Amino acid sequence: MKKSLLILAVILCATTLYGQDFLNKSKVSGSFQLDGNYYWEDNGIGITEDKINGEKFGAYGFGKLQYQLGDFSAGMRFEAYQTTPMSGFDARVKGMGVANFFATYDNGTIGVTVGDIYDQFGNGLIFRTYEEWTLGFDNSLRGIRAVFRPCNGVTLKGIYGKQRYYWVSYEEERGLVRGVDGEWDINNSIEALNDAKLKATLGASFVSKYESEPTMEYNGNIYQLPQNVGAYAGRMNLGYGRFGLSAEYARKINDPSFFNNWIYRDGQELLASLSYSQKGLGVVLQAKRVDNMSFKSMRTARQNDLDIGFIPPINYTHTHSLPSMFAYATQPLGEMGVQFQVNYTIPKKTALGGKYGTKLAFNYSQVNDIKRDSIMVDGVNTLNMMGTKGYTSPFFAIGDKMFYRDFNFEIEKKISAKWHLTLMYINLYYDMETIEGHPGAEAVKAHFAFGEAIYKINRKHSVRLELQHMWDNVGKNQEVDPLYEEYYVKRGNWMAFLLEYTIAPKWFVSVADKYNYGNPIADNRDHYFTGSVGYIKDQTRIALSGGRQSQGLVCVGGVCREVPASSGVSITITTSF
Amino acid sequence: MMSCDKLKEPYFTEPIVQQSDTIALTAADTLNFDGKIVVLLEDYTGVRCVNCPAAAELAASLQTQYGEHLVVLGVHPKTSYQNPAGGFPDFRTDDGNEWNSFFNVSAYPTGMVNRQSAIGTATWATEVDNLIGNDAPVRLIIKSEYDDATRELKLSIHSKFLQNVASDDVRLTVCMMENNIVGLQLTPNGADENYVHRHVFRGTADGLTWGRTLDTEAESIAAGRNFITNMKFTVNEDYNADEFYIVAMISDNNTKQVLMTAEKKIK
Numbered sequence: 001m002k003k004s005l006l007i008l009a010v011i012l013c014a015t016t017l018y019g020q021d022f023l024n025k026s027k028v029s030g031s032f033q034l035d036g037n038y039y040w041e042d043n044g045i046g047i048t049e050d051k052i053n054g055e056k057f058g059a060y061g062f063g064k065l066q067y068q069l070g071d072f073s074a075g076m077r078f079e080a081y082q083t084t085p086m087s088g089f090d091a092r093v094k095g096m097g098v099a100n101f102f103a104t105y106d107n108g109t110i111g112v113t114v115g116d117i118y119d120q121f122g123n124g125l126i127f128r129t130y131e132e133w134t135l136g137f138d139n140s141l142r143g144i145r146a147v148f149r150p151c152n153g154v155t156l157k158g159i160y161g162k163q164r165y166y167w168v169s170y171e172e173e174r175g176l177v178r179g180v181d182g183e184w185d186i187n188n189s190i191e192a193l194n195d196a197k198l199k200a201t202l203g204a205s206f207v208s209k210y211e212s213e214p215t216m217e218y219n220g221n222i223y224q225l226p227q228n229v230g231a232y233a234g235r236m237n238l239g240y241g242r243f244g245l246s247a248e249y250a251r252k253i254n255d256p257s258f259f260n261n262w263i264y265r266d267g268q269e270l271l272a273s274l275s276y277s278q279k280g281l282g283v284v285l286q287a288k289r290v291d292n293m294s295f296k297s298m299r300t301a302r303q304n305d306l307d308i309g310f311i312p313p314i315n316y317t318h319t320h321s322l323p324s325m326f327a328y329a330t331q332p333l334g335e336m337g338v339q340f341q342v343n344y345t346i347p348k349k350t351a352l353g354g355k356y357g358t359k360l361a362f363n364y365s366q367v368n369d370i371k372r373d374s375i376m377v378d379g380v381n382t383l384n385m386m387g388t389k390g391y392t393s394p395f396f397a398i399g400d401k402m403f404y405r406d407f408n409f410e411i412e413k414k415i416s417a418k419w420h421l422t423l424m425y426i427n428l429y430y431d432m433e434t435i436e437g438h439p440g441a442e443a444v445k446a447h448f449a450f451g452e453a454i455y456k457i458n459r460k461h462s463v464r465l466e467l468q469h470m471w472d473n474v475g476k477n478q479e480v481d482p483l484y485e486e487y488y489v490k491r492g493n494w495m496a497f498l499l500e501y502t503i504a505p506k507w508f509v510s511v512a513d514k515y516n517y518g519n520p521i522a523d524n525r526d527h528y529f530t531g532s533v534g535y536i537k538d539q540t541r542i543a544l545s546g547g548r549q550s551q552g553l554v555c556v557g558g559v560c561r562e563v564p565a566s567s568g569v570s571i572t573i574t575t576s577f
Numbered sequence: 578m579m580s581c582d583k584l585k586e587p588y589f590t591e592p593i594v595q596q597s598d599t600i601a602l603t604a605a606d607t608l609n610f611d612g613k614i615v616v617l618l619e620d621y622t623g624v625r626c627v628n629c630p631a632a633a634e635l636a637a638s639l640q641t642q643y644g645e646h647l648v649v650l651g652v653h654p655k656t657s658y659q660n661p662a663g664g665f666p667d668f669r670t671d672d673g674n675e676w677n678s679f680f681n682v683s684a685y686p687t688g689m690v691n692r693q694s695a696i697g698t699a700t701w702a703t704e705v706d707n708l709i710g711n712d713a714p715v716r717l718i719i720k721s722e723y724d725d726a727t728r729e730l731k732l733s734i735h736s737k738f739l740q741n742v743a744s745d746d747v748r749l750t751v752c753m754m755e756n757n758i759v760g761l762q763l764t765p766n767g768a769d770e771n772y773v774h775r776h777v778f779r780g781t782a783d784g785l786t787w788g789r790t791l792d793t794e795a796e797s798i799a800a801g802r803n804f805i806t807n808m809k810f811t812v813n814e815d816y817n818a819d820e821f822y823i824v825a826m827i828s829d830n831n832t833k834q835v836l837m838t839a840e841k842k843i844k
Binding site for chain 2: 178208210217220221222223224226227228229230253254256264386387388389
């Protein structure tokens, strides 16, 4: 509270300094969101009174305010999370207060920010702070950032601070994060190269975290701990005509942690991307290798807590309700992946293209584990053993275990002024064991078909129908070991539909159902009916929905949280000014 | 690079002492305890320190005065005053050196009474006297069994708390000490090769410089709690078992202050 008063004071000072200008030149903007849920018992999908535990109402809201006057800006975000067991949020997000605030002065050459900093170096491999409301995720850095742009095309940055850890006081134990980054846009910086066909940007960064404990005792052994863990990365972006090539490589020194089972191996990560684009055609090929790259500002942190680095996912993000139940979560301890994406538009007025053209999209992505070879020490296999280097891993060798594979094909076609059609086929391999942490769970090998038709009744009214089906490799008659029933809550065949009526630009109403008719456990063959109605006016959107929500993962950028099945009504209000 | 601590293997050290069985207290052990504090006087000293023999004399006279209520430990860190080159005995230890740097001792002799602060010899007597006679917060008793043939030493250290100790990190440090070693020492009258070095600290027995935390979970230790710490190890051939002692101390690791000390001759 004291801190928000400080910001207010800064704003007030600005007022007196600028006097009359204040009213004319300053700009205030903001946004608000409120999500409310009311849960009820629903024995059909196992929502008992015990599970709700008396916490029937969940509400989550935030308000963001930003003030700008010339080179100066300041802002804050107030958060209130009244979570319930049904919401699936980490219980530690519960709380309210001014979660973030900042003040920035930036005149184009020099910029300084104090307060909570959101930023990233390159692709974020060794430093990225961001906030994701739907995940309850916020790893912002409270401290100071300085940016210096000495000449055209050159940007130097320095950051220093401590990360947000839910509502835990910044005085409490967690490491300091310090980092520098430099980026050089060669074409922008050298005038003679301004219009060169070859475009190049180079960048490099260094980030170090400090934790005070030099040793740790465990089972009577005394473990040495690095107080300073450094990570560095280099990157380049090259463009030549329609081709683009970008790559970033990062490395991190010994960083034993709870997450990596206290091994002392260096971490490394490579992310590379090659692209080609022209009118009507886009091709992207991406590759990634991650090896022991969990980088957190507290050694004992778990799950998604206090991440300093970010591992960009290179998978297609499914938004349709059935495939999105099987979203991939990136594996910081090790993964190797590729993605190949082609988008092609068959031109208008051709035999296949028809009057409006036809859009085709193909995507293939696969992620495997890395290969880990044991290190023998005095005849003892030390694979992943606490207090050792853990393993060796040949850079180009692919691990046998496949975590995820997806290939999908989509056709989107406007048939006439009234009809618009989309068809999609998805083939998915999803290693539930690794992604959801269910040891021994059978992998999902599923096919999905998706079809969507939009019919425009007139300029304002339209109807949209969506049909989906999922064929799972787990059949209806498969015997399920009673001990592992929880692994089968979303297994077996599904079908789903959604019917939506829109009165542009203000109203929409929809009904939908997901039906897990092929679940091997008869009790799980449930319908998940929902109904929604929404109203939009200017910057304000209100949506009300009710029904059942199936168990699933909510993932943003490869970072996921599990959402349990629930039943109830929810309201979402968003607005901005 | 400054902010990269690249570590070298081995990343962990195994305990240098083994688990052992409890050696029970006898009625005599408890009856001999008079409920009063035993004070620790650390004498940071050196074989090449001309003024150190006088400090050792002072420590010895205080011990004569206070008897069993004062334990003296002669600590030899790793500075030029302790350098063994030229025929001097090498009493330096890693543990002693770490204590020395932590307490910022830079002149010799320097003393510490229950690790309150580093002080010159002029105030040793006063500080010791201030503490003597206080009630002991812990009844600390060392039980030992020594086998002359194998040189195996078994220890059971019994710490019974008599007062509440408001600290979340109360530790037990187990030190080895060898008394009466004859060896070269610089004195105001020149080098004396027949000098008797007393109370020489030989390092911690278990390699834990700052000791082991008695209860890692507790926010404080309540009166009445009892801890028994057992260990066994082989006494180094270079040490004279006839003059070998174990010195144990209970300290609050947050302030480093020593609450109670005990001493036991193994033979």
